[in-house]
Amino acid sequence: MQIHAVSLDLDDTLWPVLPALIEAERCVDAWLREHHPTVATAWPIEAMRELRDRIALENTHLSHDFSEQRRLTIRHAFAACGIDDAPVDELWSIYFAARNRVELYPDSLAALERIAAHLPIASISNGNADLEVIGLDHFFRERLSASGEGVAKPHPQIFRAAAERLGIAPQHILHVGDDPLLDVVGAREAGLATAWLNRTGERWSHGPAPDLEFTDMTALADWLDALRASDPSIHTHPNAR
Ligand SMILES: [Mg+2]
Known part of the structure; x- marks a missing residue:
């Protein structure tokens, strides 16, 4: 991958x-x-x-x-x-x-910093959270919302729009989210790699399993670090932000 x-x-x-x-x-x-x-x-x-x-x-x-x-x-x-x-x-x-006065999960901020240092990140949300108001917008190269795109997850179009905006082929983008249908099934339909963020230890029961499963954002950042270490040819983005 x-x-x-x-x-x-x-x-x-x-x-x-x-x-x-x-x-x-x-x-x-x-x-x-x-x-x-x-x-x-x-x-x-x-x-x-x-x-x-x-x-x-x-x-x-x-x-x-x-x-x-x-x-x-x-x-x-x-x-x-x-x-x-x-x-x-x-x-x-x-x-x-x-x-927008949200309280981040304790692992989110450090993981975002680690990931954004090497890879571009796009947000894809059906909700009306505002990353600028929350103060996290600097981690994200692209921000996509259902209201902005006119189509909501799990429709593949919103994932394809993210790939286009990032300028990266869908199969080289890992979509990460908590919702089995909206995030995993939707992203897979659009050809993205998929990771289920399963914070509550649920069992997967939604058809073909996601490519990856993580318990929190730290585990995702660890996995991405290990991937980079295992294949230095993977290009990183020094100016990912
Ligand atoms: Mg969600």
Whole structure:
């Protein structure tokens, strides 16, 4: 296997996403209770979550765009309370700021530093995490999101777009992510090498096994170091960043 670049999932690969999403919902709810108590009473957190799920189901054309789903949810919640000019932008920025206050897994930062020193990295995410806001953008040569590309993982097109942007053939890119379907199956379909980041010790039960499996990002960085040591002819990218 010759690996010349890494593509990385973000949520639940570099940080656990659920705590940030829950906190973001809480921040939105707190703002509503202060500024629009009627809306807050009509749409407590659980009801707002169900509304968003329903809006996602009813708007499959937005399945790649979680941000637009949320904005639509806000508009709908306010309209149901008789308010047509919902403060969509304000609420979206409150949500977005909290959603990006993620706490990295303890192994993520050091591993990113090690990998980025030798290989270009692209991020491929279906979510709306913002690497600049999080402060990790300098590790990534390319950043691809489902909303930006108009198509979400596991569609092969988003992986091929990453390969094109990196200028590296798909088979020389190792895609790493926690989700068996979105990351491993999707990347394999697009011809990338695949690594399943299995932090919770699950058993693989999704068809053909991934090329590689790691328990954390340190194990990935170790494997890439060993690969480089075993074959010095593999070109490295001194200016990978
Ligand atoms: Mg993920």
